[in-house]
Amino acid sequence: MSEATITGNRGLQLEEPLIFEQDNPGAAGVDLGDVDTAETRLGGLERSHPIGLPSLSEPQVVRHYLRLSQKNYSIDSGFYPLGSCTMKHNPRLNEKMARLPGFAGLHPLQPISTVQGALEVIDKCAGWLRELTGMEAIAMSPAAGAHGELTALMCIRSALEDRGDARQRILVPESAHGTNPASAHFCGYGVDSIPADNRGRVDLAAMKEKLDTDVAAIMLTNPNTCGLFENDVLEIADAIHEAGAFFYCDGANFNAIVGRVRPGDMGIDAMHLNLHKTFSTPHGGGGPGSGPVVLSADLAPYAPLPFVVHGPDGFTLVEHAAGGGAKPFGRVKGFHGQFGVFVRALAYMMSMGADGMRQVAEDAVLNANYLLACLKDSLSLCFEGPCMHEVLFDDGFLKDTGVTTLDFAKAMIDEGFHPMTMYFPLVVHGA
Amino acid sequence: MSEATITGNRGLQLEEPLIFEQDNPGAAGVDLGDVDTAETRLGGLERSHPIGLPSLSEPQVVRHYLRLSQKNYSIDSGFYPLGSCTMKHNPRLNEKMARLPGFAGLHPLQPISTVQGALEVIDKCAGWLRELTGMEAIAMSPAAGAHGELTALMCIRSALEDRGDARQRILVPESAHGTNPASAHFCGYGVDSIPADNRGRVDLAAMKEKLDTDVAAIMLTNPNTCGLFENDVLEIADAIHEAGAFFYCDGANFNAIVGRVRPGDMGIDAMHLNLHKTFSTPHGGGGPGSGPVVLSADLAPYAPLPFVVHGPDGFTLVEHAAGGGAKPFGRVKGFHGQFGVFVRALAYMMSMGADGMRQVAEDAVLNANYLLACLKDSLSLCFEGPCMHEVLFDDGFLKDTGVTTLDFAKAMIDEGFHPMTMYFPLVVHGA
Amino acid sequence: MRYLPLTDGDRRQMMEVIGCDTIDDLFKDVPEKATPKSPINLPGHSSEMEVESAFNAMAMKNLTTSCAPSFLGAGAYRHHVPAAVDHLIQRSEFLTAYTPYQPEISQGTLQYLFEFQTQVAMITGMEAANASMYDGATSCSEAVLMAGRVTRRDKTIVSGGLHPHYRDVTATASRFLGKEVLLTDPDHNGKEDLTGLVDGDTSSVVVQYPDFFGRIRDLTPLAKACHEAGALLVVAVCEPVSLGLIKPPGGMGADIVAAEGQSLGNPLSYGGPTVGLMATLNKFLRQMPGRLVGESLDTDGKRGYVLTLSTREQHIRRDKATSNICTNSGLCALAFTIHLSLLGEEGFAKLARLNHAKAVELASRLLAIDGVEMLNETFFNEFTVRLNRPAEQVVEDLAGKGILGGVPVSRLYPQSDDLDRLLLVAATETVSQSDMEALTKGLEEALS
Amino acid sequence: MRYLPLTDGDRRQMMEVIGCDTIDDLFKDVPEKATPKSPINLPGHSSEMEVESAFNAMAMKNLTTSCAPSFLGAGAYRHHVPAAVDHLIQRSEFLTAYTPYQPEISQGTLQYLFEFQTQVAMITGMEAANASMYDGATSCSEAVLMAGRVTRRDKTIVSGGLHPHYRDVTATASRFLGKEVLLTDPDHNGKEDLTGLVDGDTSSVVVQYPDFFGRIRDLTPLAKACHEAGALLVVAVCEPVSLGLIKPPGGMGADIVAAEGQSLGNPLSYGGPTVGLMATLNKFLRQMPGRLVGESLDTDGKRGYVLTLSTREQHIRRDKATSNICTNSGLCALAFTIHLSLLGEEGFAKLARLNHAKAVELASRLLAIDGVEMLNETFFNEFTVRLNRPAEQVVEDLAGKGILGGVPVSRLYPQSDDLDRLLLVAATETVSQSDMEALTKGLEEALS
């Protein structure tokens, strides 16, 4: 099995050069007739040089991308024991629904009278998410989790500025995902890191110490990236609110509590949701995602444009600052958000129902604790359980074996698994 | 790379047990509510024992079949240097068209007024095939090539019996595909084998020797399974017709001449077409196919039911012996043939057009002759070229090397190719 | 042209290597006289967009069951197929694979066919099944020929409750082989008793279960009569979903089951392609037509799947083969298998119960209409009613209102006055309450 | 529930291993007070069939460009996407793959992203491109921030020919960072000259090409002015198909190109998800946001692809990163790449010519109508006309006739009397002769 072959292939494992290396000028994967361009209106700006794009027939292109796909692992191939990034089943029903011509063929600027069904989808999806989180309002347009974080902070900043409160800092736990401090920075804030305690939670005392009137918000991930529920969450919320700051929650791990615990009951003011995690839309090798932000009543007026409202004549899309109570801080994305992702997420929520969503959380937590129980004697557990959606081990068990965490990851690949998350969170040894 | 792993997996190469071995009673891949079956009308014949079907959730089923798929080679993976079975690009457009709700959702027994578009597809597809073959009529219902052979022979037998001519034998060249003699047998005929000459063609003299008034037909494959055009085809046709017999042609290799040569110009009375070969519909790992039979004017009246006719009020489907000139010999399949395959084949023909179909033949023949030129010094060529759609080598070049044809095939697999056809045709050494 | 990888430059270069001047040189074996004088009278190539719009236009001319209330059955049934099925069967490695003659690189196809065979044997209650036939009708016809090989007898008795297409296909195939086929009269009254007809010359008796008119009958007495006379009982099944609820033919003494598999995993697609199922007892396996996949071990002792008992088949045995079948319905078999795997034990039973419940409800609604009379005492998801007007006209009236109201028996038995007021009505899980209301209302209007 | 592999039996067994009695034990860290008192007020789970019919019903309430004559553009364009594209991007190994952090088992994603980057750089005429942004508007906004990092200046001048959404997104993002943004007036008359505004504080100038109103302008003078002042020229492109026919921004001195990629490979999908393109010069690479795939060699000397220059990114650099972007638009980028690969050099150029020819034809048809006045001298596949009535009402009238007649400029610039009779009209290759006739007729009626 290990001798080299002439082609480099080995049975079903096929080599594949770059598409640029397969250029065959004169071939084409589309048929477009010759075009009469006697009259042009280009102002003399015709392209003068060839671009250099490779030319291939349809079967060649199909084969190329098929072969590339075969070099990927995926959720349909097997298990991803990842922390933080919820990788779950991506139902095919969702894909089918998103491709209905009545959705996929809609232009974002059609007259509102011609897109009532689309606005209904957005409104329904928003309604489910609000109810599941127990929150007042939702901004649907952010394109991914990080984008949602930024949007949430922009709401917070707008609310603070609206009351003339120019706070400059955000508290971010050490164990936070990298997007948290980055989003804080891109909202114009300074980042203040807060340490974890020896239980893998935010060090409450340390946090209180940093909390002053210059703090605009805390960005807490709950369940956190150590896989633990921040059981001081209510104390944290109280302290934050007392200091006049806002409580932002990173909802990337919402899967562990969806249907069982509502952010609205934990004193949270804003939280982003990754529809491409908890709500089953495909990760797609890195997107597209969708990161709606749920908001408390205090922050709701500042939500960005556009948003859907339900009037007597059906749905309307508010695309411009309209007066009334709304004080939208602006716009974070072209058009109206990741509509195709909303369709998928709504199809998932309707399929699972309230009972199914709750079962999702319970099963995820059960699975993680089961792994904890099965592996705790072989690997080195970082924190006592119960854990939530994930369980964290460090590399203690590899000490003096000459085997590194990376070796361990490669062995997992050999065994047909995607490796665990390794570079993160920064609070444990071996990451 | 060659050490065993614990799971049996190796990176992206994943083991997969039978679905029956993954049974998890209580799981289900569908959600169907509980059903009120207070009232039943089953006459006391309720099933009393469980069936024993395995129970799995949707993600488990998806993963199972995904993993199985990864153990297959396919035309989208690479090249099939097969003789006889034309494996060509299967355009995705065809799949999309066949799945339009206006086609995929049609019941075969809807009122004719509600399926005019479907009958138009059948009629158009039939029209293209008749024009490409230059033949009078076509029977669309056979489900595959072998089924088409049998249908053609049934037409021939019916025509002969109609004129009171109870012939009993069919001439079949040695090199013929196995379905030919089998079809002859299932039409109630005896099979008389005719040898090839040293040019790889039917031995004309030997054929004439066997030709008498007991011969109902010859089943000639042209281009034949040695990859050669039967250049005596007109003499063969004349001799056959002179003897009062019919000339059936196996059209499995039509790809080599489509758009350039018409069976109708070669004295052929009946020929089947494999839509899953020449006409680009997927092989599907062994079906479904479609094997329409084109017929000469003499045989046309005997074509089986049903068939489409175009009247003043649109299309009609003749499903029962109707009088007039038609003397259908019966029915060979439930309903109206492989409609979904017709959609695909028509989409292909319309895409390629008359010019494209001709180019298909020319490119296929060019490719085969190019391989002949490149390989003739390395392998042992059976017959001088030019060849048609395929080129035949025997195992002479392996003599005294200790390497068998099978070894050679396995080496091709290692190099990422599907092996050539090996077991067939029986006229060469090494098959 | 988008499907062709060669360019004119490639072609010129290749001709140089070959040593020919024009492409015509390569066609020199084609006799002059056989070369067409006039060019082929067909349009030139088209873009994808053009082809798509032509097909969209044709598709729009049809009234599809995807949008209309539909009660059509008679051998083809609309069921809800989970989206995962169609996705998986479209994977290139399944869709565009060749026949699995090369097991090293066809384990995907071979394993699913093995699973398919096992599932078919399970639901029919038989010991073994093949890797598929073209459809139910051809499977039935092949079963009769197979019975002839097993019994070495030539006479077949075909029930009047068998689907007319199955009857025609079976009779046609047998006729060309000089076999005797006794076609009994359409059994719309459910009075048929074939036990008395079975004799020492009888090779097989063919019945449908549930029958064409929807009835479910205990086949045990007939099986007993067959076996006592040395004949085989062939049972045709048009609606495999029924087997989730009623006794399997195997449990009542069937020797061969020939079934249509469309209901599971496959769209109606105007009647084809679908998948024929064939199951039998181990002792008859060597006379079975079609491909068969078996489990085996490779040289490393690893389990694998291969085509087996190929000496039955045409590519080895030629005119001595058990059938001429080659290409069959692999991909439709895959759809069947995936759908059944998604259903699982409980889902399959539930689906069947749901179908039955819908039909029971529909029956009680229709019987409340003046001019509708029920013929069946028993049924699964389809039954026959007698109307006060010719059924074909009623169905046309309903079609005019966008309702696909059932199959008039006269569509399949056209020349019989007895039958022309009979309507076959089916209700699957896809029928909604509002569909039933639409039909009820439509029928009331059409019959009053 | 069909998506959940665990059964109640599994759950009980697992709890035993864990040593807990109820699932609530595992949630004991959730404070009592944070546990909802009332159950969540949402329906229970639904079958696939139920969900499907709910969505079908919603989809049917929309008038889709798939069925209606459509002339909508303004940053989103309907193009014909070959069927192969959607098939390939739905392959599980692409669709359901994770972010390619693990190169050993992500070579498929990494190689296509590498190809994507290369293609984007090629068509824009730039030296390098990243692995995608969310969309054109966010890409534009990020480009401005990137320019700020490169130039260490804070002022941005935004053209009145830039898409209003791009303007809003850019201004919003900059505002929170305390950067100055000069938004010039809507440039519907095409009179704008920004060269005079560029000064020593200017970080970047942002223009669109072709601009929001459809005009194509030579950007060389503006680039020169920028470079002389030490500023960067950011060029936004909303319709990448135009780049098959007109000079690339790179050829005219652009420093950063921020584009919308939807036109290639991606459906309109009511505006999202799409794919943002970002291309720049090698010297600015370390300030670029987003992922970047590079070519590398493995220990055996075999070529492979890996995420590179990650020290720009949030997961390494946290608050010092060049952007907070993480998940981007991988799969839409794949669709873009496959579509462009199918087109190839010649196909891409032809597609662009075809678009232009359609727009030229449409323009001449519309100008023949009383009450229509053309604003553009130049355009690619979209132009602006002034009507004799408010465009929004005209578009409503047309929609009533099933025609999607264009985008009223007032939809994006609502409070301006100047603009309310302006209509943006686009014609792509999907527009047929009969579509044009429908629009012409509809407009004649609406304007008379």
Ligand SMILES: Cc1ncc(COP(=O)(O)O)c(C=O)c1O
């Ligand atoms: C904890 C956490 N927060 C935020 C994010 C960012 O989400 P996205 O990648 O959708 O921008 C992720 C995922 O990558 C995450 O795991």
Ligand SMILES: Cc1ncc(COP(=O)(O)O)c(C=O)c1O
């Ligand atoms: C020469 C020839 N004839 C007939 C057939 C039979 O066609 P089918 O497999 O469609 O029944 C084949 C293909 O298998 C063939 O190659």
